[in-house]
Amino acid sequence: MQGDQQLATATESGRLSLFARLAEYEKRSLEHDVGEAARQQQISNWDGVVFRLGDHYLTCRIDQVEEIIAFPPFTPVPGSKDWLLGIANVRGNLAPVSDLGWFLFNSRTPVTNRTRLIITRMQGRLAGLVVDEVFGQRHFHTDDLKDEDDWNDTPLSGLVSQQFETSERKWGVLRLEELQRNQEFVNGAREE
Template sequence: MAKSPSPQAATPFDILLDYEERSLAHVAGRPEMIEAPGHWRGVGFRLGQRRLVSSFDEVVEILPLPPVTPVPGAHAWMLGVANVRGSLLPVVDLKQFLEGDRTVVHEGQRCLVVRQSGGNVAVIIDELFGQRTFNDSHRTEMSGENDGRYGHFVGQAYRLADQTWGVFNMSLLTRTPEFRQATA
């Protein structure tokens, strides 16, 4: 541990450096960073009638829907591109991609920015529920969470407070050839 500089000889930089060293030496660890066995956390959201959750490792950030510029010749589910802090992000209507029904866009609309090779992509969701934490005792049999096209992306489910949450694999979605080929 660094010695505290004497007040007479210390410069403001030395004092700040001492504060930083002492602070870092006593970091207890944030609760959200501690991995507990049997616990799983993710971002909860709704698509149509389905409550889904995706891993924090797959979701880069959550944004209000930015202004979108349409891309000619793209599938209907590919809404266009958006400029987010100087980076162009493709914006996809996830419900339309999976179900064929367009998401009703409203003022408070949110999108999840998801990692994919070659750059991130923003997917529009119907409703955001925020962080959800589950443990092994919450695992349940799936009952409709993986029907239709969802079956390829939802492999397990959790039940919590009378709600079933399908675990949606965003990494698998972004590797799907149909998703990666947005031109009509």
């Protein structure tokens, strides 16, 4: 009988100890500011879409991309510059299709099974940018973002001035807002 009483006392003591431990966990959990940790992570992370344009590996902020689709059928627009391929129907919305490689490098982007159209917004409207290949989404750390003057010696000068360096390559940051400020790009009408 005394053994049963000792066992009951030990079990009750174990429950109190477990309860005290759980109460301590709850207290510590409530003291931890999850919001601050999330803010710090957001500050240190830069999310982008990574892609290839010719021989250049680039990224742009993910919040600038509406969607990425396979190279779509398009209707040519008479009187437009060669790099403005035409207009495509993207989920019921018309979007101009611009060959970004042709515009920048004077060389048409070869259409392969990897060719993609990055759908973005320019001046509040959908616009499609043809690129050679999209690799997907990538998270970069803002500490790895570096200013780089080497881009000034390429046709991407003015559009790329920073890059992320990873173990496999350098990813130039394409500033789409600068592309839409480029009057030559915005005005796709052929000059006669």
